[in-house]
Amino acid sequence: MQLTISQRFYFDAAHTLQREIETASSRRIHGHTYHAEVSVTGPRDPVNGMVLDLGFLRQRLSMVREQLDHHLLDEVPGLGTPTLENLCAFIAAQLGDVRPSVSKVRVWRDALGDACTIDAF
Template identity: 35%
Template sequence: MEIYKEFSFDSAHFLPNVPEGHKCKNMHGHTYKLKVFVAGEVHPHYGWIMDFKELKDAIAPLIDQLDHKLINDIPGLENPTAENITIWIWNRLNPLVPQLSRIELYETPTTGVIYNGK
């Protein structure tokens, strides 16, 4: 079984490695939506896979690093494509939430990335 929790953050970025003339080479912003999925067995006593508050507490420091920031200034995110942001989040969250099964990052309501660590 999987559970999920949604988060959002607002950030600016630019993509330094896209061709000249590409509009994403200019600084711009997004309201990102992040869905974090956790898989496992339902605990027989508590009746849940994981406490949603525990999940919120684990992701909060990462959201704080991203929210209302220029993502390019964050170490490891100098080329902040949606794919690279997703990997960055995964690599920091996975040690804190070993049952992490996938994350989805929506850059816009119609575009995003799904990542399961592979």
């Protein structure tokens, strides 16, 4: 039996974005509150009954959050262009050694209704 656990976190960050639409507001430094949810899917450990200790997942997510929260995303090493897609990929990459493996990462901005999800990578 496979079970999925998840943990959410948020971060506030600024960025710029070069794009062909909504150019004036995107090119200026501006910020958002981002929300992220990371899911891990796997079997229950027969000894402790957990897929993964949520305390361990929270600890790892805290390390990821520290790299993003109150930073200019344009300057975060390894992120690339600060899009929702790249934020999903960045968070997933930072958790690449978690076992069982991360099965889903979702990043969204409530204020704008935007979201991106990476499933089963």
